[in-house]
Amino acid sequence: CLKVLLHKGASFVWGEEQCQCFQLIKDEVCNAGILVPFDTKRKTIITVDASAVGTGAVLSQMHGSVEKIVAFASRTLTTAERHLAVIERETLAATMGVEYFRTYIWGSAITLRSDHKPLLKILSPGGSGKGSARLARL
Numbered sequence: 001c002l003k004v005l006l007h008k009g010a011s012f013v014w015g016e017e018q019c020q021c022f023q024l025i026k027d028e029v030c031n032a033g034i035l036v037p038f039d040t041k042r043k044t045i046i047t048v049d050a051s052a053v054g055t056g057a058v059l060s061q062m063h064g065s066v067e068k069i070v071a072f073a074s075r076t077l078t079t080a081e082r083h084l085a086v087i088e089r090e091t092l093a094a095t096m097g098v099e100y101f102r103t104y105i106w107g108s109a110i111t112l113r114s115d116h117k118p119l120l121k122i123l124s125p126g127g128s129g130k131g132s133a134r135l136a137r138l
Contacts, residue, residue: 035069035071044061045059049115050116053077053082059071059073059097073096090116090119098110
């Protein structure tokens with residue numbers, strides 16, 4: 001109910017429904033207890049994914065054998081981006097995740113995790129590293 005307020009030309013209307021949505025989000029973020037502070041000494045992982053309408057990323061770190069979440073990031077795809085091929089949307093998600101969390105990961109080794117196998121082949125060490133020129137632009 002809050003996302004519609006971000007659309008271009010949308011009227012900003014703040015009523016009871018928006019207030020309830022905002023309060024619910026605040027409660028979930030404050031009370032979930034699932035986020036941990038970033039620690040430069042821990043192994044860092046960025047997990048990315050894309051759908052037909054958006055991209056998302058999770059910054060997490062290993063605490064012993066347990067992976068704990070540091071932060072989330074997501075965004076809606078533009079109309080043009082929605083027409084991209086799946087591998088291009090997945091590449092866009094990886095780019096978005098790394099750029100969004102760059103202040104955390106600057107100068108550090110990270111693991112970039114994706115469920116898109118063709119992208120993993122291109123980005124993995126020893127992989128071909130050869131993508132289309134269109135992928136390189138992303």
